[in-house]
Amino acid sequence: MNQRSAIIILIVVGLFAVTLPLYAGPYPQSIGQMVFLYMSLAVSWDMLLRSGQISFGIAGFFGLGAYTSVLTVLDLKLPPLLSILAGGILAGVVALVVGFVVLRLRGMYFAIVTLALAEIFRVIINNWASLTGGPEGKVLSSVIFGGDARLLYWLTLGVAVLTLLMSELFRRTRIHFALTSIRDNEVVASSSGVNITAYLTIAFAVTSALQGITGAAYAQVYGFVAPDGSFSTDFTLLPLAMALLGGVYGSAGPVIGALLLGVASEFLKLYIPYGHRIVYGLVIVVVILFLPRGIAGIVRRKRAPREGGHA
Amino acid sequence: MAVRRLELVMTKWNRPRYWVIGGSSLAVAVLLLIFRPYVLISGLQSAGLYAAIALPMALILGIVGIVNLAHGEFLMVGAYLAYFFNATMGVGPLASIVPVVVLMVALGIGTYRVSIRKVLAAPELNQLLLTFGISMVLSQLVNLIATSQPRSVSMSYATVSATIGSTSFGVFDFVYDVLAVLILVGLQLFLKRTRSGKAAVAVGQNPTGARLVGINVDGTYLLVFSIAIGILGILGPIFLVRHSVFPMVGGAYTMKSFSLVAMAGIGNLTAILWCSLALGMAEAFIKSFQGYGDWGDIVFFLMIIVVILVRARRTS
Numbered sequence: 001m002n003q004r005s006a007i008i009i010l011i012v013v014g015l016f017a018v019t020l021p022l023y024a025g026p027y028p029q030s031i032g033q034m035v036f037l038y039m040s041l042a043v044s045w046d047m048l049l050r051s052g053q054i055s056f057g058i059a060g061f062f063g064l065g066a067y068t069s070v071l072t073v074l075d076l077k078l079p080p081l082l083s084i085l086a087g088g089i090l091a092g093v094v095a096l097v098v099g100f101v102v103l104r105l106r107g108m109y110f111a112i113v114t115l116a117l118a119e120i121f122r123v124i125i126n127n128w129a130s131l132t133g134g135p136e137g138k139v140l141s142s143v144i145f146g147g148d149a150r151l152l153y154w155l156t157l158g159v160a161v162l163t164l165l166m167s168e169l170f171r172r173t174r175i176h177f178a179l180t181s182i183r184d185n186e187v188v189a190s191s192s193g194v195n196i197t198a199y200l201t202i203a204f205a206v207t208s209a210l211q212g213i214t215g216a217a218y219a220q221v222y223g224f225v226a227p228d229g230s231f232s233t234d235f236t237l238l239p240l241a242m243a244l245l246g247g248v249y250g251s252a253g254p255v256i257g258a259l260l261l262g263v264a265s266e267f268l269k270l271y272i273p274y275g276h277r278i279v280y281g282l283v284i285v286v287v288i289l290f291l292p293r294g295i296a297g298i299v300r301r302k303r304a305p306r307e308g309g310h311a
Numbered sequence: 312m313a314v315r316r317l318e319l320v321m322t323k324w325n326r327p328r329y330w331v332i333g334g335s336s337l338a339v340a341v342l343l344l345i346f347r348p349y350v351l352i353s354g355l356q357s358a359g360l361y362a363a364i365a366l367p368m369a370l371i372l373g374i375v376g377i378v379n380l381a382h383g384e385f386l387m388v389g390a391y392l393a394y395f396f397n398a399t400m401g402v403g404p405l406a407s408i409v410p411v412v413v414l415m416v417a418l419g420i421g422t423y424r425v426s427i428r429k430v431l432a433a434p435e436l437n438q439l440l441l442t443f444g445i446s447m448v449l450s451q452l453v454n455l456i457a458t459s460q461p462r463s464v465s466m467s468y469a470t471v472s473a474t475i476g477s478t479s480f481g482v483f484d485f486v487y488d489v490l491a492v493l494i495l496v497g498l499q500l501f502l503k504r505t506r507s508g509k510a511a512v513a514v515g516q517n518p519t520g521a522r523l524v525g526i527n528v529d530g531t532y533l534l535v536f537s538i539a540i541g542i543l544g545i546l547g548p549i550f551l552v553r554h555s556v557f558p559m560v561g562g563a564y565t566m567k568s569f570s571l572v573a574m575a576g577i578g579n580l581t582a583i584l585w586c587s588l589a590l591g592m593a594e595a596f597i598k599s600f601q602g603y604g605d606w607g608d609i610v611f612f613l614m615i616i617v618v619i620l621v622r623a624r625r626t627s
Binding site: 104280282 | 378426429430433435436437439440441443444445446447448449451452454455456458459559566569570573605606608609612613615616620
């Protein structure tokens with residue numbers, strides 16, 4: 001697959017994604033919405049993973065964005081589209097502040113603290129009832145765009161495209177080299193003049209802002225927030241499984257994984273109402289054990305047989 | 312001789328820090344005894360539970376070198392096994408400990424053989440993701456079999472209470488404190504007095520060196536991992552006596568155990584007891600305020616962050 005055919009495939013797939021609402025019914029469109037939102041989470045999670053840091057806190061920033069969006073619409077009468085931006089900004093700022101402290105940690109310490117952060121956000125939202133509505137959450141009086149299914153679809157597509165653009169920006173600028181060198185060997189990176197703290201903070205804030213925007217879009221599309229729903233483990237578990245299945249350290253892998261698992265999840269929910277999440281757990285385990293570079297890794301290895309190794 | 316020196320390193324009693332932690336917990340305990348006796352009792356009881364659960368996690372982390380993010384889920388599986396023994400055959404939770412331990416050890420051996428062993432040489436990221444995946448598989452498997460409805464058993468001995476002065480409290484929960492001490496002593500005896508325990512300490516310190524002197528490293532990992540899961544098999548049924556269980560019940564215990572292990576320092580089992588006393592008391596103290604009980608969890612999580620940061624700064 002050379003450069004030109006890749007571009008052609010990209011254009012065809014892009015056109016198909018954009019024009020889907022013109023000929024598909026409401027059910028495929030609603031599947032598309034979920035796939036795009038999860039795709040955005042999966043890609044943003046991978047963006048931080050490229051620096052060697054695992055975040056288990058996706059659901060935390062997702063929920064913060066969702067709550068910010070709904071509350072700014074209800075209390076500040078912000079237009080819904082602006083409120084989605086507000087959700088991203090708040091999540092990004094919170095990430096900047098906590099990142100200042102948390103990003104000193106590495107490996108298992110960082111991973112577990114992000115897991116705890118998501119829990120802290122949930123507990124605060126759950127208990128700050130005067131602002132957030134407590135355990136019942138808040139309901140919007142109307143869904144964004146008056147519930148026009150096509151516009152909702154294009155909104156979620158827009159969120160996914162925004163995340164993909166940021167991901168490609170990360171891939172193609174010096175940020176890519178900085179994050180990769182931090183992942184490979186921090187001592188070497190810092191002695192080569194890479195400002196580790198600055199790059200990690202940027203990556204953490206940007207990816208958290210993207211997760212906040214995704215959560216805000218989710219809240220606007222479905223019209224409600226609740227502590228258990230908006231901070232659900234699903235928003236951490238599914239993106240992880242998607243990114244790992246597709247292949248990490250690039251934009252293509254998480255997109256492939258989100259398409260496969262996102263569509264599959266609709267059928268899983270129908271056939272296994274209780275415990276369909278076991279599939280995502282199994283995907284994570286099987287991928288880590290047998291195919292650490294995911295599907296994209298298999299494709300890449302076919303093209304360049306000597307490349308490979310661990311994720 | 313080398314092994315002996317290693318075990319000294321492993322259980323090094325870092326004096327100044329423990330005097331601070333121990334002394335301040337004692338002072339807090341005396342204050343609580345005077346002003347809020349109930350907090351002291353319930354703090355003591357939950358500290359025992361936390362310590363007992365954290366000890367096997369510390370064992371795995373210290374020797375196998377893996378953070379088991381499925382730790383709480385193994386406890387949950389143990390509790391569910393006891394529940395099923397009770398529901399189908401009428402076996403009480405305490406009587407079911409023996410079969411549950413056997414099943415849990417088998418589960419531990421299987422998990423190690425099939426998955427853990429294969430990521431020992433892989434980067435830490437893969438290990439974290441793997442155990443996260445295992446935790447999801449376990450909790451969702453139970454969800455699939457038993458649905459998410461909370462399950463509990465009612466035992467007459469679970470509600471026995473005693474009264475001192477004007478405070479009355481449940482007695483059964485002190486079992487957790489006794490268990491925590493027994494598990495600690497048992498593990499220390501195993502690591503210091505037995506041949507395979509000494510080998511395990513050596514492997515924890517330096518797997519390559521241990522292999523060079525002829526220790527079966529893979530076998531040691533398997534032994535340690537299945538002992539840890541077996542201990543959770545003891546705890547699961549006892550956990551069931553006083554708690555209702557549901558598929559997601561384990562997650563909080565994974566995080567609390569990890570924070571205790573991080574606070575105590577990897578490889579230091581005894582300190583887990585002191586740290587769990589401090590955290591258990593702090594949590595019980597917050598929960599004793601009417602209407603603010605829900606904030607108890609957040610105190611625990613904030614303490615995780617503070618403690619990990621302090622330790623991270625000290626080591627760097």
